[in-house]
Amino acid sequence: MKNALFLFLILHFIGYSQHSTINKLQQQLNSETNPAKQLEIISNMVDIAFNQDMSKALKFSKLGVQLSDKVENKTWQPKFYEMQGRMHANLLQLDSAIIFFNKALKGYEAINNQRGTATTLFKLSWVDKKHGNLDAALQKDLSALKIMETLDDKQGICSGLTRVSEDLTYQNRLNEALEYAQKAIKIAEDNQLTSEKFYVNFNAGNVAMAKNNYAQSLDYYKKSLTIAQEQNLGLPTESDVTNAIGNAYKRLGKYEEALKSYKMCLALAKKANYPNATSTVIANLGEVNMLLGNYKTALNYQLKTVNLQEKNKDVSNLIENYNHVSTIYNKLGNYKEALNFKQKAYTLRDSIASIESDAKMSELLTQYETKKKEETIVIQQTKISQQRVIQTLSFGMVALLLGVLVFVFISYQNRSKTNKLLAEKNAKIELLLKEVHHRVKNNLEIVSSLLSLQSAQIDDLTTKETMLENQNRVNSIGIVHQKLYQGEKLGAIEMKDYVLNLSENILDSLNAEKKINLILTMNKLDLDIDTAIPLGLIINELLTNTVKYAFPDNKNGTITIKMEKQTNDVLHLEVADDGIGKPNVIQGTGFGSQLISLLTLQLNGSMTEKNKNGTTFIFDFQLKATS
Structure with missing residues (x-):
């Protein structure tokens, strides 16, 4: 409650302060007669409005375009075309954004403003990513980065490296993405680029998130939020970071914290009239509600997101949201x-990520x-x-x-x-x-x-x-x-992560995730695919039989899985439960037991069964000697 009240007071104070500044600039504009100075005042109004209300920023951008066209000011024309394109992009009016960015490119090329050309290419790349044209986006970012290197523009180089890192993250080329992100951070630190500190840290958080380093990504995002607030980068930027913090909490399994962050992001995005963030955070609200088991609420959010993305031709996260809708319908029985x-x-995946x-x-x-x-x-x-x-x-x-x-x-x-x-x-x-x-x-x-x-x-x-x-x-x-x-x-599977995912999927499919306490005792272990698949099937059969027969009448229990590679190239596996033990009467068809025996022979192993305080299956497999 206190956090919500504090957020409200901050938003109110920022809005009042910026509104007052815009009013003063409006008065200056009304009294100014020099067109060049008028255009400079309008540019300042766009920058301030961008941090407050995207629709107002678009309105002022259009005013700048009209005036610069009227007086044929070749210097200011492409700048306002770029500004208007940026506002259209953030309002998810992507077709209009492309039109004005292309006009800006022509204007900058006409006056040989190479830096303006580069910044516009960066923004066109952002639109390409929204449309799913990842190779075209990378080509534009590399072209812009090359221009910035020619100009020896350290800030532009830093921005370009960050954007290329983002492109590689989209393609799941995470080692290369991390390399470019680290280059950007070094340039920002070496050259004391205060304005780029936020972006390099935010991008580093995105790369860490993609590499499943969720705690590290949360640290980067929190640092980015502090920088954004210190530099007064505006409500849209804060909403983007707050959404990212929610993502990190979600991946860490802290769903209530994630829900709070997403609600805060939604408040910031609505205050700034920022549809891009609104669309994104609605999707995340749907996903976190799905994870919390609020399937009807989740479905409402996710369908809104899918409709918005299909309407705006925004395919950047549409595959993920289609999958979420599918999962929710499955949980609801549809x-x-x-x-x-x-x-x-x-x-959609096959059409984009070929x-x-x-x-x-x-x-x-x-x-x-x-x-x-x-x-x-x-x-x-x-x-x-x-x-x-x-x-x-x-x-x-x-x-x-x-x-x-x-x-x-x-x-x-x-x-x-x-x-x-x-x-x-x-x-x-x-x-x-x-x-x-x-x-x-x-x-x-x-x-x-x-x-x-x-x-x-x-x-x-x-x-x-x-x-x-x-x-x-x-x-x-x-x-x-x-x-x-x-x-x-x-050629190898990391078994700890594989066994954990497999076990959770099985318990979920049998509706036993709440009544069964799963204990996994093993270190990270890489095995070849010919060994991993039979092992996975053996564990699948044992877990299924245990849940069905070891805990009758929906009783709670514990299943322990232990796997280790011993010094003599023997893989040791134990699957134990504290259930009722092996019944006297054989249950089921016996197919699962036959499959386990055949797979054990296939892996050149042996199986021992113990019935004491439940049932324990012990396997020893002779692994192929490594050269």
Whole structure:
């Protein structure tokens, strides 16, 4: 309550202060007769209104465009075109934004204002990302960054590196994204770029979030919010950061804190009349309500978000929101709509994040880095030539030295070309393998969705249980392929994370997540896919049977999973419960037990069963010796 009251007072004070300043500027504008000074006053009014009300900022931008066009002021015309385009973009009027940004580009090029050209390219890239044109966005950001480097504009270079980092994050190329983010932070610190401190820290938070370092991302976002408030960067900026803080809390599982942050963000966005943030935070309110189990409330938020994004052609997060709607419908028992929105997500994903698009972005980034290196070589060669003129060495020595340098340079180029070709081939192979795993995982999800849809239409409980068991088996294999295309290693699975995700999915599908206490005792362990998939199926069968038979009458209980690699290349697995123990009468069809036995033989292992204070299954698998 105190936080809400404090937020209200701050918003009221900021709004009153900025409104008073705009009134004073309006009076100056009315009394000023010099068009150039009038345009400068209007520009200040746009900057102040941007932090208060986006619609007012658009109104003042239009006034600046009208006046600069009327007096044909070539310097101010492209600046106001860029301002108006920016307001249209933030109001999600993306088609209008493109029109004015293109007019700004022509205006800046006409007066050879290279910095204006670069800043406009940055903004056009933002629109491209909203439309899902990721390769076009990267190309514009790299072009703008090149201009800023030519101008030696440290602030522009810092901004460009931050935006390229953001582009790479969209493509899940997180190591490269982190590299560019760290470059931006270093330039900001080395050159004391106060105005860029917020953006580099905020982007570093986004990269940390994408790398699943949620605690680190929360630290970056909180630091960004402090900087935004200290520098009075305005309500839109604060709303963006507050939304990001909510995302970090959500990923950390602190859903109530996330809900508070999202509500605060919504208040800031509405105060600033900032639709871009409003649309985003409504989606997040839907997701966090879904995670809290408030499915009807969540569905209301998510459908609003999907409708807004489809209307504004904003596909930047539409795939994620389609998937959320599908999940909510599934929880509410509307399997037809769940499958419908899942298919929408797959269709949109294939149209945006294709392997060709990823390869195109790699090509653009390589071209930029290569050209930069070539320019560095040219500069070095120029310095060498200047030094040779100064030197008093004989012509013969100079010629000999030049010959040696040429020979070394040609050898270096040949080796570099060979290494580059090998690296490109390896990268393409890795990209293709990731796409294969991605598509296998998607196909398995479709199979799982079809099984779910079919089981919903079956009345016989035995058949329904069999369908659910088959769905869980498919999901256990699908998670392996998901981990492969998301991970750093294509040939290995990190088992701790895999077993945790698999177990939670199984308990959720059996509606047992609240009554079963799952204890996972294992360190991080990488295993090959041929071992990981059978292990996942064994754990799936044991968990399913335990939940069904070890805890009758909906009793609570504990299941413990322990896995470790022993020194003699033996993988040790234990699955234990504190249930009623093995019954005298055999239950079920026995298929699960047969499957466990076959998979144990396949992995060259042994199984032991103990019945004391529940049931414990102990496995020892002889792993293949590593070379």
